[in-house]
Amino acid sequence: MNRPLSSNPTSRDLHRIDVDDSPVDASGVVGSRHGRIDSLELLTGVGKYTDDLTLPRMLHCKILRSPHAHARIVSIDSSAAEGLTGVHAVITGADMPVRYGVIPWTQDEYPLALGKVRYIGDAVAAVAAVSEEVAKAALALIAVKYEVLPAIIDPREALTRKDVLIHEDNKHGNISKQVTLAFGDVDAALAGAELVIESDYEFHGATHGAIEPHCAMGHVDGKGLLTVWSTTQVPHYLLRELGRVLDRPSHSIRVIQPPVGGAFGGKSEPFDLEFCVAKLADLTGRPVKCLYTREEVFFAHRGRHPFSMHYKTGFDREGRIVAVDGKSLLDGGAYSSFGLVTTYYSGQLLGSPYVFPAYRFDSTRVYTNKPCCGPKRGHGSVQPRFAIEVQLDKAATVLGIDPIELRRRNFIGENSQTIGGFHVGSSGFLQCLSEVERASGWRHKRGNLPKGRGLGIAGSTYISGTNYCIYPTELPQSAVQICLDRSGRVRVFVGTSEIGQGSNTVVATLAADELGVELDDVRVLAADSDLTPVDLGAYSSRGTLMAGNACLAATRELAAKLREVIAKTWDCPPGDVGLAHRKAFRHSDLTVWMPIQEAFILAESQLGTLGAVGSYKTPTENVHGDYRGGTIGASPAYSFTAHVAEVEVDEETGEVTVLSIWCAHDCGLALSPTLVEGQIEGSTYMGAAEALMEHHRVLPSGLRSDGQKRETGPGVDGLLAASSLLDYRMPTSMDVPDLIALIVERPDPRGPRGAKEAGEGPLHSSIPAIANAVYDAVGVRIDDLPITPEKVLAALKRKAEVG
Amino acid sequence: MTAPSPNHAARAATLVTFQLNGEPVTVAAPPHWTLVEVLRYQLNLTGTKQGCDKGDCGACTVRVDGAPVLACMTLAVLVQGRSVETVEGLGVGGEPHPLQRTFAELGAAQCGFCTPGMLMSASAYLDDLATRDAPTVDAVEISAVLGGNLCRCTGYTKIVQAVAVAAREVVERAQTLAEMSNDEAML
Amino acid sequence: MLRLPELEVVIADSLVAALTRLAEGRHVRALQGGTDLVANLKTGQTKAQTVVALGPLSELHGIDTSGEMVRIGAGERLVDVAQNAELQELFPALTYALARIASPQIRNAGTLGGNLCLDTRCRFINQSDLWREAMGGCLKSHGHECHVIPGGGGCVAALSADSVPVLMVLGAEVEIARLQDGAVLLRRTRVADLYDTDGLRHVRIADGELLTAVLVPKLPEGARAVYRKWAVRQSIDFPLVSTAVRLDLDRDGKLKQGKVAVGVLGPRPRLIPLDRWVGRPIDETLAQQVAAQVFDRCHPLPNVLYDHEYRRERLRVEVLRAIRTWFTPTAAAN
Ligand code: SF4
């Protein structure tokens, strides 16, 4: 055994990491079993989330919210509130009269409403006081005079009513965005099709339901630096918008994102509270914190858009798609949010994994007087995915083709191009289909299950980040800075947002693997704009691919330096030096090795402080289509998913129980398999919940005189049916099916070590798989989500009557 | 208009003494404060989380006299003389509790926000298991034990697994102890 | 976050002291586990200045199965009643029902008395201040109209206590204490008579009175009860359908007497005697007929958050399934 000792005198008394004499293990950290690197800290109660932070002399902020779905603000008198002992400041819309919005072209929100309120819960004024209780008491003293306007709740009404305008200055009335794109001759193809399936689908609203409510704290220091701590998943966009709204240069703002207690897209743009704490901190000279109540989380929403869809799909005799024609109406709620992107995604993300020889989509997003919709896990594509996957199932039934086989026949292939011009690189879709087919016992079970039981299949695809940033820029989308030193420790500074998905662990895994240390030796410091380089945030499943690539760039540079130094010592080519599990070793002779710490010391003493930066920019060649909108939804690499659901339908009660769901997901390469499984399980659970029980519902007035049967209720539009975690029923541990996560690895050359996304893709096909399984079980189609017992029962009754 | 009193001590705060994670503590609690407020705001034990504040989510679960209860629904003055355990008190002597270890290793904590509450429910189950005559580990029972703790990240699969792995350790320990005492009996 | 409004908290050191404070009026409320009251105070739907914590009162504790009437202290925690081996033996339907209330944490704090006195629930009242303000209130808050039955006679919020239907079919009684001339006076009333049709105050317990115990007569031979609950989730939820069936059979297995109790209708549960079927064997025909009868007589309202027409149909099925447990060994009994 060869144990070369460092002769470096300066490092001799350093306390060394113990490295045992066991044989070199060159296997690396990538692909090994581990949990989140930072979880122990969180689950011993030591880690601090945003609301766990306090600062001396901190004030508490509460926000006054509109009780009207649509109203003009006539006047606000806050003098009584200001006079209340303990109140330090009251602000209203006039204090921040600048519009913001995550998409630069559709900024239509004020931090606090100016002139008008557009949904029940819209923010009107904010108070900073010595305690939450005083702040709440002060809210009651703010006198707001409203002129109530008629409200629009039904998105169809938004299209027709010209007398009610939710945004008066919008050029297109109540239409927030309209996109029509056509590829090929759809009408001709449909006319020539052997079979045309034409159906309406309703996809309902659902919200994220992260257990941590939104929270923000602001502080302005003596030198004028504004620091905002927030539960955001997009600290960079928050920083930009704070700068714009508060008219501050970027360098005078610091955004820190502590660990986030779940987000799922619900924290992916700035919210009223962040602007309020910043403004109030500035005005009062004291730190200010605001923590939402659960109801405010429901108001903030930005959840899944309700879609009304009409789909026409043509097939040939073998079940091959010949044309797809989809028309969707998106209920956007009061503001734009990501709506422009949602509207494009609703069509653009459907172009794979099946070949569409001809395709047209026509999507219209409208404003309504409801909490604003936005991106929820699987942004914009979960709804059309439901429609198309049920369409395929219907075709398979008519044509008598096994639905898995029908999907195989339509597979677009690897290294292919969608009709919209997106480049699909690696694709493990066929393996995903085979995996769920095998694991679920599809072949022997399908058709042989007892009465009331059924199996359903669906497939899908999703992006690993979008090719283009939300604002036009030539700048990198992600960056990493890495240092290592004599301690044997690696420090990674990264802008990504850890929201529970494990982004810190992903970069740590890559760094540990490339630099030959253990995961415990890597410290990740993330999402602090003063300390970490810019990353655009945790949305559109971009983290692993983008930050991973940035991290690889930096670590590979460092690893090369290490190898060179060691190679010199051993007098071998640098390529012969391996780094793994706290050892540097020779590939050609594994008995030659030194502790990695010695290697770091050697390198540091020869080269000085060791650091490297890496950044990532998406490729621009051969990625997307060359037409207006042809870039939106294009990604460097796509993940693929297939689900099989096994359900039991109680024909007496209409109740659907999902017994098991198998989900196979192609994530390119699983850097951290345990985390990938966690994403598959969590996505699938969330999809099943949307399919069966969750519903973010805004009630129309119950006392209308138009003669139509309405729900009983007060004569007010726009109340939330469920605005608590009791009424918004998210499954408990006793309500979840068996979730079987199957990892499929089809490395993509554009992913770091081949990795692609895993956080959102595995939600999509769970919903249509369940719907298709219900049909298999009892022969009824519920095209109108969620699949509730009353709908199933009614459908069964109709079926029995028809005979 | 007369202003309501800004001072939450308008009704005198009461001195409340209780055992907190094994040590006596005395706080001056305003009568309308719940235990979660006292823990988080007065004692800076922020491991106990708030997700809904009205009994719907379980994020605030702590153990009072051993039983998991909701700190957001428990008036602080009513824990006088009782024993309260929070997530901060779970491990012993710097060692994490077996549940903390299995949760971390098996990926049962994603965002970690529901986790302190989960751990308090699960630790009561483990303690109970240890007192049973012939303990067995059953996933259905574990799901029921966690039925009042919502998790939005995991789909519960890995949580149930992590509890089951820790529970099996308890069962094995009980079996070894039983065998040892059998051996002793034979001696 | 949601905070409690300022409150006076009195920890009662004697029953007399508790009753004295409770006699001051509706602004003084009795507090057991607090799992209902604290939530309602936080959302502002219940207003109180003082809560009287009853925890230490020994009069409210104890489970005594020695007599013909089993006595369960009102202050006994739901978990302790549900897990009591003797009670599981004597009244499996009751312990089953209690084990299905809300969540483990709530059963660890909540008490039997608290469940019996659970406030009525309605989707127009179990909301935030802002929500109720936006809708203009209703009879149970600051408004003037009921939105469930507009123009109707009063508040029809739903009794949602899982324990009540079972206790009704078991013929249980409650013991209620009050003070008279400084001495504690007890009265007894049947659970079936405990509730009124006024959703604002549906428990017939006057100011200054306190429910101290529940008394359940032991079942005669041949008698058994079954509880069925339906809610969207298996845990946490209040019932959306809640029904208990009791059948007393003679030696030949024919119906001697029977009744069905139904909760989550309006403020008052419904008790339906099955006299018409006395002497009949317990079979599918009887099950279908009884279920149809319950369907005819019960009209769930759009008060709680679920389609009321479905709840009515589901009630029919749950009654059916409850009765099937008598003749289908595989049907889930409790
Ligand atoms: S039943 Fe009517 S009065 Fe009673 S709470 Fe509901 S809406 Fe209000």
Ligand code: FES
């Ligand atoms: S915070 Fe206590 S149950 Fe949700």
Ligand code: FES
């Ligand atoms: S781990 Fe995020 S809520 Fe459970």
